[in-house]
Amino acid sequence: MTSILEIITSEYGVHLAILVSLYLILAQSLNLTFGLGQLFNLAHVASYAVGAYATALLSTDYGATFGVCVASSVTLSGVFALLLGVISLRLSTDYFAIGTLAFSSVISALLINWKSVTHGVLGVPGIPRPELFGIDFYDNSNFLVLIGIVALATQVLYYLLYTSPFGRSLRALAEFERAAAALGKNTCRTRNIAFCVSSASAGLAGSFFAYYLNYIDPSSFALGEMVFILTIVIVGSPGSFWGVIGATAFLVLLPEPLRFLDISSAYLGPMRQLLHALILFAVVWWKRDKLFPQRRTV
Amino acid sequence: MLEISDIFVSFQGTKVLNGISCTIATGETVGVIGPNGSGKTTFFNCISGFAPSDSGAISLRGERVDHLDPHLRAQRGLGRVFQNFGIFREMSLLENIQVALESRRERAPGLFPWSKRTRDIREQSMTFLKEVRLEKKANDKAGSLSGGQMRLLEIVRTLALGADLFLLDEPTAGVSPRMKEDIARSIKNLQTLGKTVLIIEHDITFIQKFCDRIIVLEEGQVVLDGTPEQVRSDVRLQEIYFGRDEQPTSA
Numbered sequence: 001m002t003s004i005l006e007i008i009t010s011e012y013g014v015h016l017a018i019l020v021s022l023y024l025i026l027a028q029s030l031n032l033t034f035g036l037g038q039l040f041n042l043a044h045v046a047s048y049a050v051g052a053y054a055t056a057l058l059s060t061d062y063g064a065t066f067g068v069c070v071a072s073s074v075t076l077s078g079v080f081a082l083l084l085g086v087i088s089l090r091l092s093t094d095y096f097a098i099g100t101l102a103f104s105s106v107i108s109a110l111l112i113n114w115k116s117v118t119h120g121v122l123g124v125p126g127i128p129r130p131e132l133f134g135i136d137f138y139d140n141s142n143f144l145v146l147i148g149i150v151a152l153a154t155q156v157l158y159y160l161l162y163t164s165p166f167g168r169s170l171r172a173l174a175e176f177e178r179a180a181a182a183l184g185k186n187t188c189r190t191r192n193i194a195f196c197v198s199s200a201s202a203g204l205a206g207s208f209f210a211y212y213l214n215y216i217d218p219s220s221f222a223l224g225e226m227v228f229i230l231t232i233v234i235v236g237s238p239g240s241f242w243g244v245i246g247a248t249a250f251l252v253l254l255p256e257p258l259r260f261l262d263i264s265s266a267y268l269g270p271m272r273q274l275l276h277a278l279i280l281f282a283v284v285w286w287k288r289d290k291l292f293p294q295r296r297t298v
Numbered sequence: 299m300l301e302i303s304d305i306f307v308s309f310q311g312t313k314v315l316n317g318i319s320c321t322i323a324t325g326e327t328v329g330v331i332g333p334n335g336s337g338k339t340t341f342f343n344c345i346s347g348f349a350p351s352d353s354g355a356i357s358l359r360g361e362r363v364d365h366l367d368p369h370l371r372a373q374r375g376l377g378r379v380f381q382n383f384g385i386f387r388e389m390s391l392l393e394n395i396q397v398a399l400e401s402r403r404e405r406a407p408g409l410f411p412w413s414k415r416t417r418d419i420r421e422q423s424m425t426f427l428k429e430v431r432l433e434k435k436a437n438d439k440a441g442s443l444s445g446g447q448m449r450l451l452e453i454v455r456t457l458a459l460g461a462d463l464f465l466l467d468e469p470t471a472g473v474s475p476r477m478k479e480d481i482a483r484s485i486k487n488l489q490t491l492g493k494t495v496l497i498i499e500h501d502i503t504f505i506q507k508f509c510d511r512i513i514v515l516e517e518g519q520v521v522l523d524g525t526p527e528q529v530r531s532d533v534r535l536q537e538i539y540f541g542r543d544e545q546p547t548s549a
Contacts, residue, residue, distance in 0.1 A: 184401035
């Protein structure tokens with residue numbers, strides 16, 4: 001009992017809590033598009049990357065303040081989604097998934113090859129932690145309080161969105177688009193808003209990710225990361241607010257005991273991915289008939 | 299209320315509607331019948347904006363609406379009840395009605411679950427559910443209802459939208475005889491409220507109870523338009539449904 005308490009209050013426990021907070025923002029925002037709106041959005045990690053790089057580059061190359069960096073990350077990710085949405089949201093579901101995947105690949109290629117701006121594979125080192133009201137956020141406990149407040153505020157915002165008229169419209173059009181339109185819902189605009197809000201939130205998470213690690217490179221935003229966030233939403237049940245919160249804590253913390261086993265660190269990463277993949281397969285098989293309500297058309 | 303002039307609709311080169319023209323007066327109830335493939339549902343899709351017309355004009359209360367998207371036509375009072383149940387099965391009955399009430403222009407929807415506006419909308423939703431005696435199932439998923447109950451819910455939801463013109467596509471298809479009576483009562487209620495109703499129906503005996511007029515479609519054209527009595531007694535109706543008699547040729 002004492003040892004568990006020690007872990008929770010230790011630097012390691014704080015690190016885990018920061019990770020859970022970050023993934024809460026990422027997963028709940030993906031849940032809005034992928035879960036509630038049934039948009040197979042594979043550009044979420046690209047939006048996360050846009051947010052992270054905006055903060056990293058603005059704070060290191062231009063010395064921008066915390067407020068400017070966070071606002072820029074959120075805005076840039078939202079604008080990217082707006083541009084992508086104008087093109088992709090006119091596509092049918094499958095083609096939308098392909099369109100967003102293509103967008104992710106473009107962002108990934110830009111991060112690696114546009115060296116004059118992104119610093120290429122070397123990444124962006126030396127991202128300074130924010131300074132607010134004289135509080136030192138280099139102390140991880142203080143940083144946890146900051147990101148904890150942001151994560152909590154995001155969850156409250158998403159809860160209100162899910163239970164709002166907007167959330168109901170999104171659920172309605174996901175199930176039966178024509179019936180939603182016949183009830184006066186502008187289906188295209190509703191999807192676009194959901195996509196922008198989701199992407200802007202991913203940008204917010206990206207900003208805090210950059211601040212937390214002090215260093216980012218393109219490998220943090222690979223397809224594997226997208227699969228992990230997707231796994232959280234699927235395990236939590238797409239569209240379920242509380243389910244995604246539970247699944248985030250479960251999936252982020254689940255592989256941690258592996259650290260305490262006598263396994264080489266070379267195997268630890270692949271084992272973690274394997275574990276997530278197995279859980280994803282199991283949940284998809286278990287819920288194969290009821291993962292998503294059947295889409296209906298006239 | 300609704301004026302349709304010379305509407306043509308084609309899909310991949312096949313003409314489905316061939317120059318349909320008709321006028322529906324405010325408060326009128328008009329039945330639309332015709333054999334399978336005569337273009338009845340396409341006619342409704344065209345009016346509600348889901349099937350774009352190649353040419354022709356559709357006016358609602360004197361305003362051209364044929365260039366408008368479906369949601370804008372709905373906001374102008376055009377209500378659609380779908381043939382294959384347009385309810386949201388994963389939502390509760392209450393939420394189905396809330397979605398419609400929240401679309402009404404004259405009332406801003408409540409943003410927070412605890413706000414007075416949201417509570418008002420929930421109360422109004424319950425009132426609509428009481429009209430079709432579904433209030434006890436208000437929090438059940440709409441997918442758990444029987445076919446007839448789904449129809450009632452869809453009709454009352456369209457009423458909650460504030461529609462003036464109702465397009466009912468085969469409202470009694472797949473419904474038990476007892477529920478058919480409930481649906482007939484709902485349609486009569488729409489008439490009492492002064493709503494304009496267009497009904498696609500195969501059962502002419504069912505619709506002649508409340509229709510002022512019946513339009514008969516064949517191959518995308520209006521071939522008959524008159525009172526139920528006129529249409530029933532017209533020999534062309536028999537010919538459309540049972541085929542034309544071969545005229546004996548003299549030797």
